[in-house]
Amino acid sequence: MLIVAITGMPGAGKSTAAKALETRGFKRIVMGDVIREETRRRGLEPDEKNTAEVMLELREMYGPGAVAEVCLRSLKTTKEEVLVVDGIRSPAEVEVFARVGKVKLIAVHASRERRFKLLHERGRSDAPVNRGSFDERDKRELSIGVGNAVALADESLSNEHATPEELGRRVVELVESWVAAAG
Amino acid sequence: MLIVAITGMPGAGKSTAAKALETRGFKRIVMGDVIREETRRRGLEPDEKNTAEVMLELREMYGPGAVAEVCLRSLKTTKEEVLVVDGIRSPAEVEVFARVGKVKLIAVHASRERRFKLLHERGRSDAPVNRGSFDERDKRELSIGVGNAVALADESLSNEHATPEELGRRVVELVESWVAAAG
Numbered sequence: 001m002l003i004v005a006i007t008g009m010p011g012a013g014k015s016t017a018a019k020a021l022e023t024r025g026f027k028r029i030v031m032g033d034v035i036r037e038e039t040r041r042r043g044l045e046p047d048e049k050n051t052a053e054v055m056l057e058l059r060e061m062y063g064p065g066a067v068a069e070v071c072l073r074s075l076k077t078t079k080e081e082v083l084v085v086d087g088i089r090s091p092a093e094v095e096v097f098a099r100v101g102k103v104k105l106i107a108v109h110a111s112r113e114r115r116f117k118l119l120h121e122r123g124r125s126d127a128p129v130n131r132g133s134f135d136e137r138d139k140r141e142l143s144i145g146v147g148n149a150v151a152l153a154d155e156s157l158s159n160e161h162a163t164p165e166e167l168g169r170r171v172v173e174l175v176e177s178w179v180a181a182a183g
Numbered sequence: 184m185l186i187v188a189i190t191g192m193p194g195a196g197k198s199t200a201a202k203a204l205e206t207r208g209f210k211r212i213v214m215g216d217v218i219r220e221e222t223r224r225r226g227l228e229p230d231e232k233n234t235a236e237v238m239l240e241l242r243e244m245y246g247p248g249a250v251a252e253v254c255l256r257s258l259k260t261t262k263e264e265v266l267v268v269d270g271i272r273s274p275a276e277v278e279v280f281a282r283v284g285k286v287k288l289i290a291v292h293a294s295r296e297r298r299f300k301l302l303h304e305r306g307r308s309d310a311p312v313n314r315g316s317f318d319e320r321d322k323r324e325l326s327i328g329v330g331n332a333v334a335l336a337d338e339s340l341s342n343e344h345a346t347p348e349e350l351g352r353r354v355v356e357l358v359e360s361w362v363a364a365a366g
Contacts, residue, residue, distance in 0.1 A: 009334050109290070109339035147330030151192050152321070156292035156339045
């Protein structure tokens, strides 16, 4: 199985890239969903503060690959040849997925200004409400290793000036080249 | 002053990008030179082991921005409008340069396989001699924060498939757009 893992800072465009791959026909799993579901399971609103607490607690209890381990359990019976994992946050998570397939890691990149703007446009329940909470979220993500994942990626796609369609087209082209090479 | 700072993992192509900007007419300073000079000043060969030790010691003694502080002192009298800083290794170093100018940070990116190949082709005195020392050097660079610098960059340039000329052309275009915007 080829596992296309997607990493990047908050708001960089990970899900835009992953959804384009989903539209192309690849199965997509969203690592943030695991955290949001666990937050709801505890009777909490999946807002920024609560999801952050749950994420850090899962990692503290079960290690830096905790969220990936939960994803992996739900994948035990999958027969996909290509799987898209949306939202890798550290090299430790990459290593968990590498136990069950060949992982190719894509970093989606955008500047802080651009990411802040994109997060606001998106307006998901866990979007930061102001610059302070944006900076805090960046710091939290870096503290768990997302910068290392970005630096160690197999390819980096800049989303600084791309439309969602352009980013989608580039990521599909890239993954198709990997699928062809693996084929 | 506009300070164009260039970061990236070992072998990604930082100097190729920075040299293209130098050829275009911008003054370039090389952060690694500070470390290699200090290593020689101590009567040591500037090989991989010695430069690593000196770099870590400088940071331990003078803080995470130590190497940038040394560069900055040598710049006190510069009258350049644009300065290219080759080899940023952490957000702390970016902050040092931000005291004297507007910093725009570029990450040059390539996969591990590609970087290992490029380092071997380069064959500088501090190039890793095998896969083990390559991995060790990656780990060391990540431990001082290069992943965070890469993730927080204003733009990311992929050097995965580019020729040196193509990478050079793209970085010059990018910096010229910033210079034009700074007016």
